[in-house]
Amino acid sequence: xxxxxxxAEMGKNLNEAMKMLEDNQRKAEEENEKKYxxxxxxxxxxxxxxxxxxxLQLVQNLMHGEEEEETSQSYRLQNVGExxxxxxxxxxxxxxxxxxxxxxxxxLTTRILSDTTLWLCRLFRYENGxxxxxxxxxxxxxxxxxxxxxxxxxxxxxxxxxxxxTKQPVIYISSAAxxxxxxxxxxxxxxxxxxxxxxxxxxxxGSQHQMDVALLDRVIKDDVExxxxxxxxxxxxxxxxxxxxxxLGRLKELCExxxxxxxxxxxxxxxxxLGYVSSSVLAATKCDSMTLTLGSWLGLPAVPxxxxxxxxxxxxxxxxxxxxxxxxxxxxxLPLWLSLQYLGHDGIVERIKHASQLSQRLLENLKNLDxxxxxxxxxxxxxxxxxxxxxxxxxxxxxxxAAQASTIQHxxxxxxxxxYDTFNQWLGEQLAQLVPASGVDVVELEDEGTCVRFSPLxxxxxxxxxxxxxxxxVDCLKMKIPVLTSTLQLRxxxxxxxxxxxxxxxxxxxxxxxxxxxRYNHHCDGKNxxxxxxxxxxxxxxxxxxxxxxxxxxxxxLGPEFGGQKNCVYxxxxxxxxxxSELVETIAAxxxxxxxxxxLLENMTEVVRKGIQEAQLQLQKANEERLxxxxxxxxxxxxxxxxxxxxxxxxxPKGRTFNLTAGSLESTESMYxxxxxxxxxxxxxxxxxxxxxxxxxxxxxxxxxxxSSDGFSETSSISHCDELDKxxxxxxTLSPGQEQGPLEMEKAEEQKxxxxxxxxxxxxxxxxxxxxCTKVEDQASQR
Numbered sequence: 001x002x003x004x005x006x007x008a009e010m011g012k013n014l015n016e017a018m019k020m021l022e023d024n025q026r027k028a029e030e031e032n033e034k035k036y037x038x039x040x041x042x043x044x045x046x047x048x049x050x051x052x053x054x055x056l057q058l059v060q061n062l063m064h065g066e067e068e069e070e071t072s073q074s075y076r077l078q079n080v081g082e083x084x085x086x087x088x089x090x091x092x093x094x095x096x097x098x099x100x101x102x103x104x105x106x107x108l109t110t111r112i113l114s115d116t117t118l119w120l121c122r123l124f125r126y127e128n129g130x131x132x133x134x135x136x137x138x139x140x141x142x143x144x145x146x147x148x149x150x151x152x153x154x155x156x157x158x159x160x161x162x163x164x165x166t167k168q169p170v171i172y173i174s175s176a177a178x179x180x181x182x183x184x185x186x187x188x189x190x191x192x193x194x195x196x197x198x199x200x201x202x203x204x205x206g207s208q209h210q211m212d213v214a215l216l217d218r219v220i221k222d223d224v225e226x227x228x229x230x231x232x233x234x235x236x237x238x239x240x241x242x243x244x245x246x247x248l249g250r251l252k253e254l255c256e257x258x259x260x261x262x263x264x265x266x267x268x269x270x271x272x273x274l275g276y277v278s279s280s281v282l283a284a285t286k287c288d289s290m291t292l293t294l295g296s297w298l299g300l301p302a303v304p305x306x307x308x309x310x311x312x313x314x315x316x317x318x319x320x321x322x323x324x325x326x327x328x329x330x331x332x333x334l335p336l337w338l339s340l341q342y343l344g345h346d347g348i349v350e351r352i353k354h355a356s357q358l359s360q361r362l363l364e365n366l367k368n369l370d371x372x373x374x375x376x377x378x379x380x381x382x383x384x385x386x387x388x389x390x391x392x393x394x395x396x397x398x399x400x401x402a403a404q405a406s407t408i409q410h411x412x413x414x415x416x417x418x419x420y421d422t423f424n425q426w427l428g429e430q431l432a433q434l435v436p437a438s439g440v441d442v443v444e445l446e447d448e449g450t451c452v453r454f455s456p457l458x459x460x461x462x463x464x465x466x467x468x469x470x471x472x473x474v475d476c477l478k479m480k481i482p483v484l485t486s487t488l489q490l491r492x493x494x495x496x497x498x499x500x501x502x503x504x505x506x507x508x509x510x511x512x513x514x515x516x517x518x519r520y521n522h523h524c525d526g527k528n529x530x531x532x533x534x535x536x537x538x539x540x541x542x543x544x545x546x547x548x549x550x551x552x553x554x555x556x557x558l559g560p561e562f563g564g565q566k567n568c569v570y571x572x573x574x575x576x577x578x579x580x581s582e583l584v585e586t587i588a589a590x591x592x593x594x595x596x597x598x599x600l601l602e603n604m605t606e607v608v609r610k611g612i613q614e615a616q617l618q619l620q621k622a623n624e625e626r627l628x629x630x631x632x633x634x635x636x637x638x639x640x641x642x643x644x645x646x647x648x649x650x651x652x653p654k655g656r657t658f659n660l661t662a663g664s665l666e667s668t669e670s671m672y673x674x675x676x677x678x679x680x681x682x683x684x685x686x687x688x689x690x691x692x693x694x695x696x697x698x699x700x701x702x703x704x705x706x707x708s709s710d711g712f713s714e715t716s717s718i719s720h721c722d723e724l725d726k727x728x729x730x731x732x733t734l735s736p737g738q739e740q741g742p743l744e745m746e747k748a749e750e751q752k753x754x755x756x757x758x759x760x761x762x763x764x765x766x767x768x769x770x771x772x773c774t775k776v777e778d779q780a781s782q783r
Contacts, residue, residue: 090335109330133304133332140307147320167229176239209244238266243384248283299461355456418510421450426513428452486576497584515571520591552701
């Protein structure tokens, strides 16, 4: 077959470019090319030009250079696969096709647009529909709003916004819709924000993420009675947060009653391509328009979103911008046209089915886990799985908690939810870090709070998520649950221990995912605030350093980079074998030790300064006394030398030494007499912590040891092995050259027996001892 040489060259260049961009392994020769290093300031355009390889190399450096500078870990571009190459080839082909003659371009674009629209309508069960292809996923809804305005306001084309004064249009969106969607529509349409009505979700019956249909009916009636025109309703087939679907059947009936346009969007629309579709999602096929985001569903890069709609007047569609008379605009569908042909019908269905199986696999495993609460719309088929960590109270704890909640209900509920939100935020970040292929993220829901979301339809095709990734995710979740429960249970005990300990201040930070926050408060002696703040920072910084040097499984830090308390020690997640009392005592003792050392250094500095001043005064006085003793004649230069030669003046050098231990000045006369420097008194020992708890070999700090009956007795904290070690460490002392013979061994045994006899019979006098014992004592004393 004949092949267009330009197309062949284009495909070849694209394959070479993708291989170069996806290969992030640094080679030795690339290190010498410093001229392509990334710079913050753009450089001038080179006059001679560059070849394609050099330009692609520059693009690769710009894509990967910053990540490699910040982190030494290897970074690799997500492999888009062959179907991704087809989508990227579509953009190159669109540029090539746009230079064809007008007639040939018109035929080609019409064929591409017709095929893609037909395939999508059949694939997603949307009969007799038209398609609009757009880059921004909100642009399709914007064009639909303009189409509805043109349809409902017949004179809008001639009079423009003046016709909106008679009847103000109203657009209804759910409160669970995307953030900022309503404001973006009003800004682009030139409408005031009063034209946008947010409909609350259910509060009593049904899902709390579904639009309240009864309330919507009352709101529409009120708007009609006030002279407004209900224009359009935006419903969700999979809310952005929890993935729930509105009651599309009832909403369609309501829209037909008030002649409103129904637009549907959401990730659950992808399941329309499957053989089994839930009735709630299947009702979307009867809506007036829907927006499909095939790029994320199928893992296709740089493909447009599609809005399918039904309308009989093509002139209004043209006026709204849904269709275009320019053939080049129709080439937006070319990347999607190539990708759909490459995947085929079975390949598309298989990808969507695989994503649904992943969510079902995770949901089944989450049902068997304790302390995990799920929020799904349909347990049999839910493309989005939302879950959170939540610890139920036991019967006794629930009674006490209810009694406390009755007195101060709002603060307890608020603090408890804030703590759970913090813990779930930490859990989601840990799971995303440990299993990046899973694509889990953290989402904020209005009623449930912070949750972990798994939406494989949006991530699995791009990340290549498989069943083993889900199993790994569940295993990581099983490891994190005991840590969360232990930390949550020990937080209150830690707070009580800190409040009972002198010198420690408990800092309540509900946004910290860990055991808690503590600060060591030193004793201030009338110092100003700035100096006190500096000393507090110095002590707590040194305290953090000392705690991190301990061999423990705990993490001590300065807290979050933004929003944290200053001069505090933040303690991370803990396990159930943590000894909270030992931890708090160690923190307090270490803080006191640092404070005492700091005070000792400050006092010593002050004493040394005063001692130097006193030494200067004493030396000056000693010099004056020396002048008086020597006489005036000895001070004359020539006469003094002669006089000193005939009659030498004997005077010992008088100096001063400063005793740091006693903090006093002493004379140096004794040093010159003894020719040695005096040591003075022994300095006091450095204050250390007396809480060095006896730990077993290999046991880390702050762990509760499980003492068994074999190793420890009930009355002693020293094991039998320790006693044997102490006995082995006391060998008999022998003089040099002396060996221990049988007689000495026998005498040593007799001496031990005498010592034991003395212990047992302390009330017996020495004159009443048996002769043998007296004889043995005499022998021992003579030896």
